Amino acid sequence: MSKTISGLQYDRKTKQWSIDKRIKNHGRIRQRLKATSTEEAETEFYRIIADLQVSNQRTQDGIMTFNEAATRYVNESTKRSLDRDIVTINLAKGFIGSLTLSQIHMGTLQALIESRRKDGIRSATVKRDLAVIRRILTLAARSWRNNDGHAYLSCPPLLEMPDWEDSAIPYPLDWQEQQRLFEALPSHLAAMALFAVNTGLREQGVCWLRWDWEVKIPGLDTSIFITPGRKRTYSDGVWPGEKNKEDQMVVLNRVAKSVIDAQRGKHDEYVFPYSGKRITRIHNTGWKNAWKKAGLPKSGEYNRGPHNLKHTFGRRLRNAGVPLETRKVLLHHTNGDITIHYSPAEVSELIEAVERIVDQKPSQILRRVG
Incomplete structure (x- = not known):
């Protein structure tokens, strides 16, 4: 030089x-x-x-690009689904990263939306992507301030959420379909699926189910499980908590109880281990292959994942005449007045409700043809 x-x-x-x-x-x-x-x-x-x-x-000057705003959002956010938000942010950067926040609106987002649609992404997923972008813009307008105390954006733009009418339809199973599917599943997944269809517990709740979440019920000769509503850190990862951040009670009918009893002694921490470790998901290759082998719908019109087990559980409760309020509790739907503090008598009532779906009572599921 x-x-x-x-x-x-x-x-x-x-x-x-x-x-x-x-x-x-x-x-x-x-x-x-x-x-x-x-x-x-x-x-x-x-x-x-x-x-x-x-x-x-x-x-x-109070001007910020999307890249800068996204970096601040990631650094300051404490939400449980931040990893999923980062996926959206990295995708969006390729379309709007260099734009200032005032330049972001439906017009400048259209290329991102069309690209996602061309890639076959469902509108529900695109809505979630846009919700992350909207959250960042809202923070820049209402919470963040520059050195002069001014907002980085005067007003967040109105983002119109797409609806391409492409959401997957739930596919509750009838008894014959359940039998074919469960017989095609590997034994460890079949046990998890049988437990899920008798309790309504969502996929990650089943995967994370721990023995220290079990609570004995005096006088009923049974137990329940309480999944923590808040995030908890364990030696092998972080339980993200329930969606509504409330503890969820899982009651057992005799089928679910038999599954639990069969799992005892297989692992010190987790109810459903595989090769000595926690299973991270049910919706894996084993599930997908079993779904096809069982002759269940292959088109994208229907949901083909384990969440159908929760829908099956809910439909069977309704067919069995279980009252709506009781179904809400069993399906872990929050209505503002539900508490996890139940008496043994109330737990007994919930157990009686889930016992109604054990017997395979004929019930026709009407489906649209074509």
Whole structure:
């Protein structure tokens, strides 16, 4: 170099260029460069410094790009589904990352929406993507402030959520379909599925079910399970908690109880282990192959996942004449006045309700043809 540039360094041992410099209104920046020559190093150095200065000036002026807003959102968010939000953010960056927040609206989001639709993504998923973007824009307008105390966005835009009428239809099983499916499943998945269809517990609740969640009920010669509503950290991962953040009670009819009794002693922590570890999901290759082998619908019109077991449970409760309020409790639907603190007598009433679906009573499920 013809002259020394403050902050631009060269390591003769590694033969690498780097920056180590303090930038006004930003702080210290330390970064290795890709340059292989003096000229390339100078060019890269000045470009990085200029980009930072422009970014800092935008921040001072109350202007923020989507990339900058998304970074702040990820750094400050504590929501349980943040990992899923990051997937959306990384996708959106390719379409709107360099835009300022004021430039983001339905027009500039249209390319993202059309790309998702072209890839065969359902409108429900696109709605979720747009909800993440809307959340970031709302925070920039209502919560975040620049150094002058001004919002980064005057008003979040109205985002119209697409509805392509492509949502999958639940497929509750009749007794013959259940038998064919369960016989085709690997034994460890069959046990989990049998438990789910008799309790209404969602997939992750079954996968995470732990022995220390079991609660003995005095005088009833049985037990229940209480899944924690809040997030909990265990040695092998983090239980995300229930969707409504409320503890959920899982009562057992005689079939579910027999499944639990058969699982005792297989693992110190988890009710449904496989090869000594927690099973992370039921909807895996074993489930998909069994679904096909059982001759169940293959088209995307119907839901083909384990959530159908919960729908089957709910339909059988209704067919058995179980009252709506009781069904809500058993299906873990919150209506604002449900509490996890039940007396043994109330638990006995819930057990009696789930016992009604044990006997295979004929019930026709009407389905649309074609």
